[in-house]
Amino acid sequence: MSIILDEQTRVLVQGITGKEGSFWTKHMMDYGTNVVAGVTPGKEGQMVEGVPVFHTVKRATAKVEVDASLLFVPPKLAKDAVLEALDAGIKTIVVLCDGIPLHDTLQMRNAAKTKGAMVIGGNTSGIISMGKAMMGFFPHWLDRVYKPGKIGIMTRSGSLTNEVTAELVKAGFGASSLIGIGGDSVPLTRFAEVLPLFENDPDTEAVVIIGELGGTMEEEVAEAMENGVLTKPLVSFLGGRTAPKGKKMGHAGAIITAGKGTVEDKISALHGAGAYVAKKPRMVGELLNDIFVKQDI
Template structure:
C-alpha cells in the first residue's frame, strides 16, 4: 500500500511539452507511473513520450478520468495552472517550481482547502511511492537511495533527502512513500496534514521527517504526537543545526521569525513528544534499528 499515489493513479502533466516536462514524463512512465495525458495550450493533438496532449485540463477530464495533476510550469503561471486543475475537480496536485509569489501561494492553499484537494509544493522534488509510481524529479534508478520498504518520509529539502534515504538503505530499510513538502515560505501542504495518511497506512511502520530551521512545521508534528493524532515511531533530522545565529540561510522557508523556528526549539518539542532526533543523517537508520531491531529490516 502507499499514500496519495500508486501505480493505478491516473495522472495528467501540465506543461508536458517543455524540456523538463518531456524528460521527466518519460522517466515517470518508465517507472510504471500511469500518465494518461498532458496539457500545453495551443499544442492539443500532439503527443509527448507517447502521451496525448490537450489544450486544457477540462478537455482531458472530458475525455478520460483523471486522479492527479503534476505541474511543470514557471512560478508566475503556477496559480493559474493549479486553479485550472481544481476547476476540473482534480483532488491531488503537485507543484514543482520554486519562488511562487507569496500572495499566489496563499490563494492556492485557500482554494485547495475549499475544494477538499491536496496540493503539494512548491519548491519540491515531488512525491514517490517506492516501486509503484512517482510525480516529480526522482533518480529512481539509484537503488542505494530509492528502495521500497516500510518507512514513510516527509521532507523540506531535496538534497538532504537523498543523503538521509541513502543512510536508511544502508541500515537495511526502505521507504513506503516519500512526500516532498517543499522549501518555500508557505507550503501548500504541511507535515501535520500528511501525518494522518501515514498513521492510517498499514504498510508504513514509522516516519522520518527531514526538516530545517525556520517555520513551525516540526513543532506542529510534535503537537500531533502529543495529542495522539500520530502514534507510530518518528525520527527527525533537522538541517541548519550549525547555522550562525541571526543569518538567513538555505530555503526561503528557513527563516526564523518572532523568536520561533530555531533548531533548538524544534529539537526540544520533538523530543518532549517522544520522537527521536538524529544529530547526523547517518544516525537516522541507527535510530530506526533501535525501534525495530532486525525484524523490520529490508535486505
C-alpha cells in the first residue's frame, strides 16, 4: 500500500498548459500517475499529453472524477487556486510554489481543515509513492534513489532528501511513500498530522523525518510519539547542526522563536520520545539496519 497517493488516484493539474505544468504532467504520467484533467482559464478544449483542459475546476469535476489536485501556479494565485479546488470537493491538494503570502497560507490551512481536506506545501517537491505515482518534481533519473520499500519519509528539504534517500538505498532500504511537507514558515500540513497515515499503512515499517532547525514540527512529532500516535520506529536527520547562532537560513521555516526550534531542542525532544537521531545522512541507513536487527522486523 501507500499513503495519500497511488496509481489509482485521479489527479487534476491546475496550471497544466504552462511550461512547468505541461513538462511535469508528462513526467508524472510516464511514472504512472493517473492524470485525468487539467485547468487553465481560457484554455478549455485544449489537450496536454492527451489530458483534457477545462476553464475551471468545477467544470473539470463535472466531466471527470477527481481525487487530488496539483498546483502549478504563482504564489500570489495559490490561495484562489486552493480555495477553488476545495470548493469543488477535492480533498487532497499539493501546492508546489514557495513565497506564498503568510496570511494566504493561514487562510488556506483553515479552509482545508474546515473542509476535512489535506493541503500539502508550499515550497515542496511534492509527494511520491514509490513505483506507483507522483505529484511534483521528481525527475526520472532519481529512480536510483527513490526505490520502493518499507520506509515512510517526511521531509522539509528537497535537496537534502535526495542525499538521505540515496543513503537509504545504499543501506539496502527503499521507501513506501515520501511526503514533502515543505520549507515555508507555515506548512499547510505538518509532520505530526501525517504520522497516523504511516502508522496505519501495513507496508510502512519505519518512518524517517528529514527536518531542520526552526519551527516546532519535530518537537510535535516527539509529542505525538509520546501519545502513541506512532508506535513504529522513527529515525530523524536534522539539517542545521553547524549553523552559526543568530544567522538566517534559506528556508522561511528555519526561524527560531520563544526558545524553541534549535537543533538541540529537537534532538532532546526526539530522544526523549524514543526516536533515533542521525548525526549524518549516511547514519540514517545505519540506524535503520540496527533497529531492524534488534527488533527482528
